[in-house]
Amino acid sequence: MSGSISKTQNTSPNDGWKNEIVERIEISRIKFKYEDKDRLVLDNLSGSIDPQRITFVVGENGAGKSTLFKLMFGEIKPQSGEISITTAKGKYDSLQGLAAFVPQNVDLYSDTLRNNLTFSEPMSDEIVYRALEESGAAEIVSNLDNGLDTFISDPSIFSPGELRRIAIARALLTSQNLILMDEPFSDIDESNQVKLMNTLRKLNKDIGFIIITHTFNLVKKEDCFFALGGKAYGEKKLL
Numbered sequence: 683m684s685g686s687i688s689k690t691q692n693t694s695p696n697d698g699w700k701n702e703i704v705e706r707i708e709i710s711r712i713k714f715k716y717e718d719k720d721r722l723v724l725d726n727l728s729g730s731i732d733p734q735r736i737t738f739v740v741g742e743n744g745a746g747k748s749t750l751f752k753l754m755f756g757e758i759k760p761q762s763g764e765i766s767i768t769t770a771k772g773k774y775d776s777l778q779g780l781a782a783f784v785p786q787n788v789d790l791y792s793d794t795l796r797n798n799l800t801f802s803e804p805m806s807d808e809i810v811y812r813a814l815e816e817s818g819a820a821e822i823v824s825n826l827d828n829g830l831d832t833f834i835s836d837p838s839i840f841s842p843g844e845l846r847r848i849a850i851a852r853a854l855l856t857s858q859n860l861i862l863m864d865e866p867f868s869d870i871d872e873s874n875q876v877k878l879m880n881t882l883r884k885l886n887k888d889i890g891f892i893i894i895t896h897t898f899n900l901v902k903k904e905d906c907f908f909a910l911g912g913k914a915y916g917e918k919k920l921l
């Protein structure tokens with residue numbers, strides 16, 4: 683993806699916060715295929731995810747990981763089966779308004795970096811910089827002539843790894859208790875990957891993470907797994 687996209691598109695999974703804590707995510711017998719394709723991407727997928735922990739979603743390229751996130755946010759609907767999200771207030775069929783999202787392809791819209799990070803919500807520099815420190819993006823911002831107030835007309839002034847760290851800071855600034863991330867470690871160098879994962883483990887006291895990854899050296903045996911295309915994939919890589 684290149685160039686800027688509208689704020690609405692950019693925020694769609696994050697708009698209209700419900701301010702409820704997700705207690706359970708149940709995926710039941712999901713069958714899904716894209717309209718223009720014959721193959722079922724997800725064929726009878728079932729399982730549960732503990733939204734308070736760190737869960738790694740694993741599977742080969744094309745296994746349907748990003749598709750599962752789109753289904754979880756209600757952007758697309760399964761042909762059969764259901765996703766059930768439980769909070770203290772009730773049940774929902776999607777995470778829309780209940781979780782923040784860091785997409786696989788990060789983009790920024792034409793506005794200041796500050797507004798990109800805060801979705802134009804008033805926030806102190808201290809809070810914004812804390813999130814930037816946590817995501818490893820503070821130095822990127824301090825190197826800009828106008829810092830947080832730099833106007834971003836072309837997101838390609840940032841490298842893919844920098845964009846990703848900015849997007850992670852943006853997700854942290856939503857103050858949601860659950861964050862889904864689609865390959866947050868790609869394009870990030872190894873030492874920053876380790877730092878970021880350590881930060882996520884600390885933040886996990888308050889925030890649950892569901893993370894699509896191929897970066898197995900960051901995963902610990904005690905972490906939760908959600909494997910697509912057979913458990914063997916994740917287990918084999920961990921041995």
Ligand SMILES: Nc1ncnc2c1ncn2[C@@H]1O[C@H](COP(=O)(O)OP(=O)(O)OP(=O)(O)O)[C@@H](O)[C@H]1O
Nearest residue numbers: 716718719723741742743744745746747748749750
């Ligand atoms: N919008 C779409 N229209 C049609 N087919 C699609 C669309 N998006 C994805 N697919 C197909 O669905 C399958 C699953 O794609 P998906 O992006 O969910 O895989 P993934 O597990 O996230 O892969 P990767 O590890 O490469 O990111 C692939 O075969 C892909 O080509």
Ligand SMILES: [Mg+2]
Nearest residue numbers: 747748749786
């Ligand atoms: Mg993907």
